[in-house]
Amino acid sequence: MVSTPYSDEIASLAQGRRHRERRRLLVAYGFLMPSFAFFIVFLIVPLIAVVYLSFTNYNIVTAPQWVGLENYARLLQDPLFWRGLRNSFIYLVVTPILIVLSIWLAIVVNRKLRGIFVFRTIYYIPAVTSVVAVGMIFEIVFAEPSGLINGALLALGVIQSPINFLTHPDSTLISIMLVTIWRGIGFYMVIFLAALQAVPEELYEAAAIDGANRFQQHLYITVPSIRPAIIFVAIISSISALKVFEEIFVMTDGSAGVLDSALTLMFYLYRQGFVNLNAGYAAAIAVVFTLVTLGFSIANLRFLERGTRDNRQ
Amino acid sequence: MEGQPAAGARDNIRNSFAAGNPADVINMSDGWVAELAEAGVLMNMDEAVGAKYPQIRAEYVDGAWNKVTFKGVSYHIPWYLALSNVMAVNTLILDELGLTLDDLPKTWEESYAFAKRVREQSGGKYYLYSFPWGELAGLGVLNSFVGEGIPVYNEDRTRVIFNTDPRAAGILAAYKELLDNDYIPRASLTDDVREMIDRFSEGEILLLQTGPQLLRLVRENNEEVYNSLKLVNALTGAANIRSIGGVQTLVIPKDTKFPNAALAFAIFLTNADTQTAFSREVPIYSSNLKSYDDPFFQTTGAQLTDSLRPLAKEYFTTAVNTDILNFPRLAEVEQIVLGEFQAALLGVKLPQQAVDDMAGRINAILAAQ
Numbered sequence: 118m119v120s121t122p123y124s125d126e127i128a129s130l131a132q133g134r135r136h137r138e139r140r141r142l143l144v145a146y147g148f149l150m151p152s153f154a155f156f157i158v159f160l161i162v163p164l165i166a167v168v169y170l171s172f173t174n175y176n177i178v179t180a181p182q183w184v185g186l187e188n189y190a191r192l193l194q195d196p197l198f199w200r201g202l203r204n205s206f207i208y209l210v211v212t213p214i215l216i217v218l219s220i221w222l223a224i225v226v227n228r229k230l231r232g233i234f235v236f237r238t239i240y241y242i243p244a245v246t247s248v249v250a251v252g253m254i255f256e257i258v259f260a261e262p263s264g265l266i267n268g269a270l271l272a273l274g275v276i277q278s279p280i281n282f283l284t285h286p287d288s289t290l291i292s293i294m295l296v297t298i299w300r301g302i303g304f305y306m307v308i309f310l311a312a313l314q315a316v317p318e319e320l321y322e323a324a325a326i327d328g329a330n331r332f333q334q335h336l337y338i339t340v341p342s343i344r345p346a347i348i349f350v351a352i353i354s355s356i357s358a359l360k361v362f363e364e365i366f367v368m369t370d371g372s373a374g375v376l377d378s379a380l381t382l383m384f385y386l387y388r389q390g391f392v393n394l395n396a397g398y399a400a401a402i403a404v405v406f407t408l409v410t411l412g413f414s415i416a417n418l419r420f421l422e423r424g425t426r427d428n429r430q
Numbered sequence: 431m432e433g434q435p436a437a438g439a440r441d442n443i444r445n446s447f448a449a450g451n452p453a454d455v456i457n458m459s460d461g462w463v464a465e466l467a468e469a470g471v472l473m474n475m476d477e478a479v480g481a482k483y484p485q486i487r488a489e490y491v492d493g494a495w496n497k498v499t500f501k502g503v504s505y506h507i508p509w510y511l512a513l514s515n516v517m518a519v520n521t522l523i524l525d526e527l528g529l530t531l532d533d534l535p536k537t538w539e540e541s542y543a544f545a546k547r548v549r550e551q552s553g554g555k556y557y558l559y560s561f562p563w564g565e566l567a568g569l570g571v572l573n574s575f576v577g578e579g580i581p582v583y584n585e586d587r588t589r590v591i592f593n594t595d596p597r598a599a600g601i602l603a604a605y606k607e608l609l610d611n612d613y614i615p616r617a618s619l620t621d622d623v624r625e626m627i628d629r630f631s632e633g634e635i636l637l638l639q640t641g642p643q644l645l646r647l648v649r650e651n652n653e654e655v656y657n658s659l660k661l662v663n664a665l666t667g668a669a670n671i672r673s674i675g676g677v678q679t680l681v682i683p684k685d686t687k688f689p690n691a692a693l694a695f696a697i698f699l700t701n702a703d704t705q706t707a708f709s710r711e712v713p714i715y716s717s718n719l720k721s722y723d724d725p726f727f728q729t730t731g732a733q734l735t736d737s738l739r740p741l742a743k744e745y746f747t748t749a750v751n752t753d754i755l756n757f758p759r760l761a762e763v764e765q766i767v768l769g770e771f772q773a774a775l776l777g778v779k780l781p782q783q784a785v786d787d788m789a790g791r792i793n794a795i796l797a798a799q
Contacts, residue, residue, distance in 0.1 A: 176469055177444050177445075177447075177448050178444055178447045178448055178465070178466060178469040178471055179447075179448075179469050179470065179471060260617065261615070261616055261617050262615075262616075279616075281616065283617075283620055284616050284617060284619045284620055285776075286776065286778075369564070369620065370564050370565065370620065370621075370622045370625070371565075372564050372565070372620065372768075374620070375619050375620065375772050375776060376769060376772050376773060376776065376778065377769065388765075391441070392761050393759070393761045393762050393765075394444075394465055394469075394761070
């Protein structure tokens with residue numbers, strides 16, 4: 118190596134820069150470390166633990182014992198597991214309903230009217246209300262024979278006998294889905310409202326000049342413009358629907374309804390893990406549930422993104 | 431000493447065992463003992479008390495000592511008890527219908543026709559009773575079999591055989607008829623105990639089948655109804671069995687570092703003097719029969735439930751354990767009974783088919799032990 122008069126200075130400058138770079142990295146990692154540790158302890162470790170426990174007969178109280186694939190083999194022959202899976206997919210019906218109603222409500226409140234914020238606030242209130250309170254209110258709404266709906270319909274002579282909202286196996290899940298829709302509309306409305314406010318007003322003016330009516334304007338301008346928000350809502354609301362638990366627990370007093378008619382996979386996981394103390398089996402349900410949710414979300418995302426690409430082409 | 435809020439206490443106790451640091455003496459209700467006994471983490475009380483304090487075992491109410499057993503062994507010491515041989519009557523309804531306490535049914539069999547009478551005589555305004563089947567159907571149905579004298583187990587207790595007695599299906603058929611004809615509220619299918627008490631407090635139900643200690647909820651809900659209450663003997667089955675009611679228990683972890691001290695403390699808490707002193711403070715009943723020799727249990731007080739105090743000794747001396755809490759995998763057994771019971775009531779299965787399936791599924795659990 119050829120020595121120059123400045124070589125020592127250059128080396129010293131380079132070393133200083135390396136020091137600064139190292140210190141900068143250390144500071145960055147220092148700031149990242151708490152959340153990374155939190156992530157490891159409360160997400161990665163439990164995730165690995167659940168996968169491990171799914172191969173054991175863990176009962177929460179005593180040490181787990183390895184049982185291999187026994188839990189997974191049992192799942193395949195468990196009719197309640199399949200009922201839970203079926204009901205979880207039925208529950209997904211709330212997603213398109215929520216999307217359509219939330220977009221409609223967002224369009225309704227996306228106006229420059231005096232006091233419109235009052236309506237926006239009112240519609241959002243269910244989203245910030247405790248699910249326990251909502252469940253108790255809807256138990257009164259759905260009560261038989263003198264709940265809010267049955268009492269009113271009987272008094273008006275519309276029905277002769279009360280509707281069995283929560284005491285008939287065919288209507289229990291639907292009744293609970295209605296509660297989820299009622300709770301979710303306001304929350305998703307806010308997301309769509311934010312997306313709507315980014316749509317240029319000129320597009321609607323141009324469409325109106327071209328003769329498009331209000332419905333056509335929303336169909337050809339609003340919906341494509343807020344597509345990213347729709348994809349986002351579709352994914353998070355479908356994940357929420359698949360893992361619904363609280364509404365079912367509160368509305369059925371922890372029983373999953375008559376004849377287990379509102380038993381979803383998440384509820385079955387809870388029952389096996391925390392009521393029957395079959396935590397190893399519950400862990401197997403959790404693993405399958407996670408894979409199902411993951412697969413469904415990826416498929417959902419691909420489907421919706423393909424729609425976006427097709428539209429662009 | 432560590433107090434636990436009732437909500438979440440069960441999970442906290444389970445977690446303490448999982449973490450290897452449970453308290454040395456734990457108070458829990460009878461329904462929680464079975465899973466821990468089955469997991470093999472509790473001290474065998476028959477053995478421990480028999481070895482250390484052989485003279486005191488006989489002091490305890492026998493049905494309470496054996497309320498929960500696993501493979502024939504008791505893993506708890508009974509603490510305080512509830513009376514289950516009374517029911518509350520809303521005399522406002524009774525008066526409105528022109529009935530007296532003497533008109534009330536004495537047995538479940540009589541009650542079915544009376545339920546129809548109350549509904550029809552009140553023009554559909556009142557029901558005779560409602561049920562908390564959303565929460566307690568499993569235990570309640572099996573207890574009603576026992577109450578009617580239907581044998582639950584075979585002789586060596588390896589199988590359940592209640593389905594071979596046609597009266598079991600008959601009970602389900604009777605309930606189905608009550609439900610189909612609106613002689614009981616349809617919400618009984620999903621109500622829990624609290625909702626059943628609320629329904630009674632609203633003044634639409636004539637009889638409340640629950641422990642008298644829960645009547646405070648009626649007072650909190652509706653003082654007018656509470657002030658009209660009268661307590662009478664509960665409905666009985668054909669076998670006229672007095673079953674032991676709810677039992678609060680003390681359990682000791684098998685691996686406690688202080689087995690002798692823990693046992694001594696549990697014995698102290700449940701001795702006659704301590705429990706009598708406790709009974710003076712709160713309306714509970716002692717699991718120690720010697721408590722009832724205290725003059726306090728011959729007195730009555732201002733409260734409605736105080737009138738029951740002098741009857742307690744005779745009741746607890748004769749009340750028996752119905753063995754319903756002694757199934758392995760009890761929670762699953764409850765779910766099986768509830769599911770089959772609902773299937774019969776909703777007409778998904780014929781009553782006989784439902785009790786056959788109930789027994790078959792329970793026997794599969796017993797066979798797997």
